[in-house]
Amino acid sequence: MPDISPSRVRLLVSVRDAAEAALARVHGAGLIDAKDPDRGALGALPPETVRAIVAASGDRLTSAVAGEPHDGQEASACLAALAGTGVRYLKIAWAPGRAAAGLMLPAGIPVIAVLFAEDGPEGADVPALAAAGFSGAMIDTKGKDGRRLTDHLPLPRLASFAASCRAHGLLSGLAGSLSLDDIPDLAALGPGYLGFRGGLCAQADRKGGLDPVRIAEAARRLAAVVPRSEAA
Numbered sequence: 303m304p305d306i307s308p309s310r311v312r313l314l315v316s317v318r319d320a321a322e323a324a325l326a327r328v329h330g331a332g333l334i335d336a337k338d339p340d341r342g343a344l345g346a347l348p349p350e351t352v353r354a355i356v357a358a359s360g361d362r363l364t365s366a367v368a369g370e371p372h373d374g375q376e377a378s379a380c381l382a383a384l385a386g387t388g389v390r391y392l393k394i395a396w397a398p399g400r401a402a403a404g405l406m407l408p409a410g411i412p413v414i415a416v417l418f419a420e421d422g423p424e425g426a427d428v429p430a431l432a433a434a435g436f437s438g439a440m441i442d443t444k445g446k447d448g449r450r451l452t453d454h455l456p457l458p459r460l461a462s463f464a465a466s467c468r469a470h471g472l473l474s475g476l477a478g479s480l481s482l483d484d485i486p487d488l489a490a491l492g493p494g495y496l497g498f499r500g501g502l503c504a505q506a507d508r509k510g511g512l513d514p515v516r517i518a519e520a521a522r523r524l525a526a527v528v529p530r531s532e533a534a
């Protein structure tokens with residue numbers, strides 16, 4: 303992926319509107335992600351809200367979630383609905399092993415497949431995603447029931463997923479009720495980004511407002527991680 307260096311782990315912050323995007327930008331988000339936290343794990347926002355988030359994100363990279371389709375045809379429609387918003391990346395739920403029949407990715411916008419931790423994704427799922435035309439792959443949790451990513455999948459499995467993405471030239475991301483304390487272990491696996499919502503909200507309530515102090519602290523902790531290329 304051209305924009306995201308494989309040696310540096312970015313901080314993805316999911317935001318629901320332009321005001322939250324401005325807050326995330328000012329306090330150190332590296333990737334600002336448009337998502338409706340009131341509508342499940344991958345609730346899509348209306349195109350006009352995504353456009354406003356892109357405008358408020360300034361020079362930061364942006365992404366937008368396009369929903370949880372059941373098949374390739376539905377995914378194509380979800381992606382097309384947000385393709386004209388100016389967002390840099392689109393993200394869409396994709397079940398491991400799902401056939402890509404009917405999937406038409408929008409031209410000129412890299413699409414990231416979001417696999418749910420509950421489905422047990424692994425590195426071996428990545429080649430099919432690359433073959434289907436996805437530019438990136440990430441793991442997130444679907445349940446948002448308090449269990450974190452590492453409650454579902456052990457670190458070695460996440461490491462092999464990130465490594466497989468690198469080997470196939472895909473941007474990778476890890477998310478799922480992450481807390482600030484998850485940063486050192488997960489950043490050490492070398493994903494392209496770590497994704498947060500609940501862990502950066504007041505009282506860790508992902509439907510509540512973002513907490514600027516937590517965003518800044520997450521950015522500080524990620525900045526302190528030694529890039530993979532410089533690690534011993």
Ligand SMILES: O=C[C@H](O)COP(=O)(O)O
Nearest residue numbers: 316477478479497499500
């Ligand atoms: O893509 C990142 C997600 O928005 C993470 O949400 P969460 O931290 O509330 O699980």
